[in-house]
């Protein structure tokens with residue numbers, strides 16, 4: 729299942745337009761905050777698909793039968809650019825457990841790259857709902873590698889992916905490798921360059937959020 733959060737007009741498409749805008753991108757704090765806001769909207773939408781239970785809540789005036797989230801999800805982030813998106817998810821799923829995955833593009837001299845997955849910190853995943861934040865779903869290789877790793881760590885019951893911008897080629901790759909995963913994205917673009925950048929996309933989300941890094 730793929731859900732394009734911009735399909736219906738809402739403030740979200742304005743925030744995605746700001747993420748793309750080379751002028752607005754000069755304001756790094758706004759860039760991060762807009763990623764966070766996409767995470768918040770995605771959290772709200774995903775929350776409508778999770779199980780709830782009845783709870784009797786004592787108020788100062790009586791007892792209210794409330795429906796509350798049955799269990800906490802695991803929020804997993806692909807570093808670096810996933811961090812602000814993750815914060816947005818965490819703002820709403822404020823009691824969630826968290827996982828951090830250092831999957832990044834390790835470049836060869838010829839410009840080609842492989843995904844290097846070096847550090848993972850994660851809670852128990854058995855039968856849990858996992859929501860993975862990765863700002864850009866380009867080729868999809870970071871996410872597929874991340875999901876394969878997490879599946880080896882436990883047996884998650886359900887996996888959601890949240891991306892600010894996804895590319896059709898990458899979505900197809902993720903769907904082929906992981907047919908049961910649900911993908912929530914702020915926008916979907918058609919083109920991917922030979923170097924794996926989404927067009928029109930927004931550029932390098934990690935660099936725009938946190939500054940350029942030396943090539944590894």
Ligand SMILES: O=P(O)(O)OC[C@H]1O[C@H](OP(=O)(O)OP(=O)(O)O)[C@H](O)[C@@H]1O
Nearest residue numbers: 807808809832833866867868869870934
């Ligand atoms: O779908 P893919 O082709 O795998 O590309 C997407 C990944 O590429 C970027 O990470 P990058 O390696 O630039 O790391 P960064 O977040 O530290 O900038 C981006 O943040 C995604 O994690």
Ligand SMILES: O=c1cc[nH]c(=O)[nH]1
Nearest residue numbers: 866925926931932933
């Ligand atoms: O377009 C892209 C592709 C991968 N990672 C980014 O940050 N941007």
Ligand SMILES: [Mg+2]
Nearest residue numbers: 932933934935
């Ligand atoms: Mg980057």
